[in-house]
Amino acid sequence: MIYLDAAGTTPVRREVLEAMWHYLTGDFGNASSHHELGERARSALEAARTDVARVLGCRPGEVTFTSGGTEADNLAVKGIALARRAADPQRSRVVVSAIEHPAVLESARSLARLHGFAVDVVPVDGAGRVAPEALAAVVGPQTAVVSVMYANNEVGTTQPIAELAAVAHAARVPFHTDAVQAAGALPLGVRDLGVDALSISGHKLGAPKGVGLLYASGRLSVEPLVDGGGQERGLRSGTENVAGAVALATALRLAEAERPTAAPRLAALRRTFVDRVTELVPDAVPTGDPEQRLPGSASFCFPRVSGESVLLELERRGVICSSGSACAAGSSDPSHVLLALGLDAETAQTAVRFTLPSTITGDELEAAALALSDSYAAVTGIARR
Known part of the structure; x- marks a missing residue:
């Protein structure tokens, strides 16, 4: 074959399996439990967060582990838009490109259907590129968030993310990029890219399916989509997937080195x-x-x-x-x-x-x-x- x-997906790397195995069998504790087994799990979780932060060039506290790229995209688009409108009611529009992944497009449509947002779609050229001037034509004082993917999953086209983020920032609008396909193939330094939020999925990198992450700038307000015990600094409640986080951090570190x-x-x-x-x-x-x-x-x-x-x-x-x-x-x-x-x-x-x-x-x-x-x-x- x-x-x-x-x-679509990649096989799990042997190094990743070896790194995560211990947290499925030995230190299997709940990272929110206040006993020795839980503390060891917590230490592994935070070490994984730190490893990811080194690759992205951000602070560990700006990394939230999720169930995958789809959840990370949902949390970014919906969470940022809802928080922005809560702070400024006129911010009631969402901007996406015409070639976004369904996780972004459906998040925008959900905001329109359930919360009354308007959705502005930026066109692309025949090669699938978003021109900065095309984005500038739709971003304005009512825009709550802009989301343009780093690299397209169907045709492979990459976007001038730093230029597009600068357009959004000129209008004082936060910028999110879906970097699920870009991870391991393109530079991910969030400062150089100029992005406020960035999504990654583990199974595109040699980690198992079911784990991803969202980088969200510490300056950004994000409304959580999942309420509960307040894990992941309140952004994503639920028992932490320690083994998955270790797997994703290992896969991302190896991919970036290669x-x-x-x-x-x-x-x-x-x-x-x-x-x-x-x-x-x-x-x-x-x-x-x-x-x-x-x-x-x-x-x-x-x-x-x-x-x-x-x-x-x-x-x-x-x-x-x-x-x-x-x-x-x-x-x-x-x-x-x-x-x-x-x-x-x-x-x-x-x-x-x-x-x-x-x-x-x-x-x-x-x-x-x-x-x-x-x-x-x-x-x-x-x-x-």
Whole structure:
């Protein structure tokens, strides 16, 4: 099997399993309990928070562990918007880009449906980029929060986050970025990015599913979404997932240490793969920005061909990839991301996404390109060139 769906999820790293195992079996205590076993769990939790803070360049107290990227996005968008409006009733608008992950888009829609907020959607260009001037056109004195993702999960396009954050700050609006796909591939220093809040999910980095985090600046007011015993400094009540926090911190630390060499390697492999695919399948149309993109993300549309049919043929040949966001699995609707890029609905349903794990080799990608060519031929009846 050649696995090319790292944007969907990644296997748990051995180092991560070894780091978290002790907190599932030995020091399994409740981190909120005031006895020795609980104190050891608390120490591990705070050590994990400190490790994360070192990678992000923030204070440990600005890191909140969550159940994943979706919860972190919800807490950021809803929590910041509700707190801002409570402090200033005119702040009743939320700004998101047209290609956000459903966790952000549905959070904004929930604020509109349940709390009367208005939602402003910033368009993108044909490559999926948000122009700072386009953001400036919609941000104003009524805006409570801006959320623009660092890197898109479907087409791989990355955003000029520091410039976009500066636009928001000029209007005195806090800026959140969904960095779920960017973690491990792009720099995460929150000061350099200029962001007030940032979301990460563990299972994209080699940690288990079910753990994530939100960085929120200490200057920021955030309304909690989960009430209870006041854990995580009151932002996220519930018994702390110590083993998950240790796992996420370990995976993030390892990924960040590897990034300076891993990212250029993946980018070179991706470029070769894209060139090979377009050579073998001339009808293939690469999507997303050709340069401003995640190093390990390649995406294509195959006009007049069912993307799902190509995927099935690829899987028969041992290549695992996807048609887009795993969070939209089972939906027959065309991708909102591809529609926002200007593709028509029929073409948008022909998408195939290849996202490279860090262990991928050039030989495997050559085999995947040949398998794609054979799959395309099987679906269309057009023989390989």
